[in-house]
Amino acid sequence: MRGARRVGGALPGINLKLASGFCPVHKLQQAGVNLALGTDGCASNNDLDMFGEMRTAALLAKGVSGDASALDAASALRMATLGSARAMGLGESIGSIEPGKQADLACVDFDPLETQPMFHAISQLVYATGRHQVSDVWVAGVHKLADGAFTDLDTDAIRAKARQWRSRIATLRTGA
Secondary structure: OOOOOOEEEEOHHHHHHHOOOOOOHHHHHHOOOEEEEOOOOOOOOOOOOHHHHHHHHHHHHHHHHOOOOOOOHHHHHHHHHHHHHHHOOOOOOOOOOOOOOOOOEEEEOOOOHHHOOOOOHHHHHHHOOOHHHEEEEEEOOEEEEEOOEEOOOOHHHHHHHHHHHHHHHHHHHHOO
């Protein structure tokens, strides 16, 4: 299949929650398949924490393959960034920090005790960081999260809308 894209995707938290099996990440990696990593909403995973997904993917790859060197931290980070961008056909414009690509960046605070001592930044990102440590985010160069606060979202309105949907869904479930 000349020119065909070979893509393997992993949603480890979802696979665990739904008991839908394990992605053979290490075998796919060895075969040269572009690996992508994602998360989902409450239907199949109750959070959108890519740091948790990276950690789970790396640990599962090791456990499933029986090889502690399977899916190292750098490979897990690549799955979540450039690998995912390539899987969506966007690898030329996002997924890595390079001239000519969008400035999609996240600033992570490594000061909390749970990330100490700091020896290797990528390892810390994958194995010891949580989404609560993200202080700032830029999407296409636009500052979207500043010191932990959204810059252009009305969080009160979002919460109110979520409560409305919760009530509506509860009503549908109970048939009231």
